[in-house]
Amino acid sequence: MSRNRTIKDEFPFKKYYGSNHAWTYDSEEDIYECELCKEYEYVCEVHSEFAWDQELDTIEYIAELLKDRGWDFFSAGGYGGWNNSPSNSHIKEMTRDNLVSIFFCYQTEMTISIDNFDTVSKGYIEMRLSHHDRPMGETMYLVKEDDMDSEDSWEDPQLHAIEKVREINS
Ligand SMILES: [Zn+2]
Numbered sequence: 046m047s048r049n050r051t052i053k054d055e056f057p058f059k060k061y062y063g064s065n066h067a068w069t070y071d072s073e074e075d076i077y078e079c080e081l082c083k084e085y086e087y088v089c090e091v092h093s094e095f096a097w098d099q100e101l102d103t104i105e106y107i108a109e110l111l112k113d114r115g116w117d118f119f120s121a122g123g124y125g126g127w128n129n130s131p132s133n134s135h136i137k138e139m140t141r142d143n144l145v146s147i148f149f150c151y152q153t154e155m156t157i158s159i160d161n162f163d164t165v166s167k168g169y170i171e172m173r174l175s176h177h178d179r180p181m182g183e184t185m186y187l188v189k190e191d192d193m194d195s196e197d198s199w200e201d202p203q204l205h206a207i208e209k210v211r212e213i214n215s
Contacts, residue, residue, distance in 0.1 A: 056162040057110065063103070066154035068096040104148065105141035112139050114165055116189045120196075121147045122206030123185035127178050133205045136190045147187065151176050158182075169210045186210050 068088040081089035088096045111119075122133030134150075137143040148157045155176045164170060168189040175182040186206040199205045 056114075056165055058107065058159075058162050060161065061103070061107065061157070061159040063100055063148060063157045064155070065097070065100070065149040066093075067156075068093070068100075101141060101145065104144050108139050108141050108144050111165065116165075118190035118193060119143075119187050120190055120206060121150075121185055121187050122203070123183060124207070125174070125179070125183040125185060129183070131203045131207060133199075133203050133207075136193050136196050138193075147185075148172075148174075150174070151178075153177060164213075167213050169206070169213060171210075 070082045070086050070088050072083065075083075077088075077092050077095070079089060079092055082092055116139050118136050119139055120134050120136045122131065124131055126132070134147060137147075149155045151174075153176050155174060157172055157174050159170060159172045162170065170187040172185050172187065173182040174185055186209075188206045188209045196202070201208070
């Protein structure tokens with residue numbers, strides 16, 4: 046059976062809100078029937094492990110959807126860190142683990158939000174990363190890359206994604 050691959054089909058995610066440490070407990074989708082979860086209104090410590098597994102499944106699904114749309118490779122960049130300096134990752138293959146390493150790029154508790162996936166077909170995704178040093182969040186872009194080698198031709202590696210997005214929107 047072949048899957049119908051078209052760039053124009055709608056992206057199943059409207060919005061993604063992810064975390065590596067805290068998940069609100071959704072009583073509508075009461076999967077744990079745990080009194081602690083219910084009482085905290087956050088997924089309790091015991092169930093966090095399961096919530097993290099679900100998060101990984103979601104991210105794996107996002108990676109697959111992006112691959113289906115030709116995103117075999119990507120890099121990520123933006124202004125970040127305590128001093129808001131530009132930085133960019135190396136080019137990575139589109140896999141769950143590589144996405145996880147970008148979404149939760151600081152070794153700390155983080156949340157990530159992607160308000161829309163409307164720009165996937167244009168070749169980029171804007172996301173907002175929040176953590177202790179930057180509670181209001183910092184903007185990072187995922188950009189589609191054609192291959193693993195094009196990094197050598199980046200004019201200003203630290204500004205690569207930022208400039209690519211600027212170019213796409215100009
Ligand atoms: Zn629980």
